[in-house]
Amino acid sequence: MTMTVEEMFDYWKQQAVREGESYASSWSDLYAIKMEIYEIGKRLKDGDHVIDIGCANGFSTMHYAAMKRLDIKGVDLIPEMIENANVRKEKLAGNIGSHVEFGVGDITCLEENNASYDVAIVTRVIINLGTRDAQAKALEECARILRPGGLLLLSEAMMEGWRRLNAFRAEWNLPPYPNLNLTIILITNSYFPPLAENSCWKKMLIFPAHTMYLRASSSRCYPRRSAAKLTLPSR
Numbered sequence: 019m020t021m022t023v024e025e026m027f028d029y030w031k032q033q034a035v036r037e038g039e040s041y042a043s044s045w046s047d048l049y050a051i052k053m054e055i056y057e058i059g060k061r062l063k064d065g066d067h068v069i070d071i072g073c074a075n076g077f078s079t080m081h082y083a084a085m086k087r088l089d090i091k092g093v094d095l096i097p098e099m100i101e102n103a104n105v106r107k108e109k110l111a112g113n114i115g116s117h118v119e120f121g122v123g124d125i126t127c128l129e130e131n132n133a134s135y136d137v138a139i140v141t142r143v144i145i146n147l148g149t150r151d152a153q154a155k156a157l158e159e160c161a162r163i164l165r166p167g168g169l170l171l172l173s174e175a176m177m178e179g180w181r182r183l184n185a186f187r188a189e190w191n192l193p194p195y196p197n198l199n200l201t202i203i204l205i206t207n208s209y210f211p212p213l214a215e216n217s218c219w220k221k222m223l224i225f226p227a228h229t230m231y232l233r234a235s236s237s238r239c240y241p242r243r244s245a246a247k248l249t250l251p252s253r
């Protein structure tokens with residue numbers, strides 16, 4: 019059973035109120051979040067105009083801004099998340115904050131102009147959309163706002179990663195891991211070929227499975243050493 023839009027909205031609103039500026043407003047696994055930031059951050063270039071869609075309280079967004087000289091905008095559906103993101107931004111020392119902006123926005127109908135970004139980042143957002151149509155619409159919106167040659171960076175839970183994890187567990191006679199959250203839809207690779215053919219962008223980089231699944235399923239795929247060395251600014 020999938021979450022209704024209202025239930026999803028209430029869930030993230032509660033997270034925003036309960037967790038404030040903490041990384042935990044988006045996910046309790048700080049290690050995995052750092053891994054995502056590292057993997058995404060190394061694909062950003064100085065000068066990029068970036069949008070982080072579904073940015074929650076801006077924890078990752080601000081890290082990207084500290085890693086490279088970017089103009090970056092974070093948008094989220096939940097106004098309380100954006101309020102917390104702006105508090106985070108206000109607290110930043112130096113001039114990083116002047117290159118960051120936050121606003122309320124819905125990934126399925128973004129207010130952004132066509133072809134206005136070099137990079138769109140979407141981490142663990144599309145899985146929240148209750149229907150396949152909404153998920154496909156979100157990906158179309160990402161394509162629309164990227165300039166020709168732009169880059170879409172997705173880190174989303176995918177069926178493929180979940181299956182891979184369970185195949186690995188079976189090798190060790192472990193019981194299958196349940197579909198982690200039956201209220202979300204795990205997107206599948208089959209969504210992407212038509213979008214990848216969209217001439218609107220040059221390259222779409224999909225992390226082949228959610229980092230959580232990758233971490234558990236294959237040390238070959240997962241950049242364990244580099245992630246272990248990862249140090250991020252302490253803000």
Ligand SMILES: C[S@@+](CC[C@H](N)C(=O)[O-])C[C@H]1O[C@@H](n2cnc3c(N)ncnc32)[C@H](O)[C@@H]1O
Binds near residue numbers: 094
């Ligand atoms: C799991 S959190 C991920 C947050 C952030 N991307 C990160 O990596 O930490 C999912 C976020 O997506 C937001 N969200 C859910 N539906 C959305 C929508 N339709 N448009 C924009 N944001 C949405 C939620 O409010 C929540 O902050």
